[in-house]
Amino acid sequence: MTTKPEIITEQEEEVATDTMVAEENQVIVHCICAMDAAYRIWPSTFLIEHGSGKRAKLVTAFNISFYPYWTLKNAGQKFTLIFEGLSRNCIMFDLKEEIPQEGGFHVKSILRNNSDVYTVEIG
Secondary structure, rough: OOOOOOOOOOOHHHHHHHHHHHHHHHEEEEEOOOEEEEEEOOOOOOEEEEEOOOOEEEEEEEEEEEEOOHHHHOOOEEEEEEEOOOOOOOEEHHHHHHHOOOOOEEEEEEOOOOOOOEEEEEE
């Protein structure tokens, strides 16, 4: 059975993510697609803190399919990943999709900010 991912507007996504950060101490990562391609996210995607190696688990995602399904995206389109909160003393972390094949996302050395909302480009 194939399920179609729920598509929400950017404004709805913004309100939802602001609420998650404020009320649940979660980390929001907005991902901008670097090229026209099919994208998906694996549940084995983490934020990995520099120093401690602690991993914040992926909680949910908006506007992208979870493995094994794909979502077609054009360059410049976005999807959003929601993660568990990072440790208070974390100042830098990586976004890493650990998968049993080539092509997993890996964004290194993201500098922590006060809002815990980030925007990265995914290739």
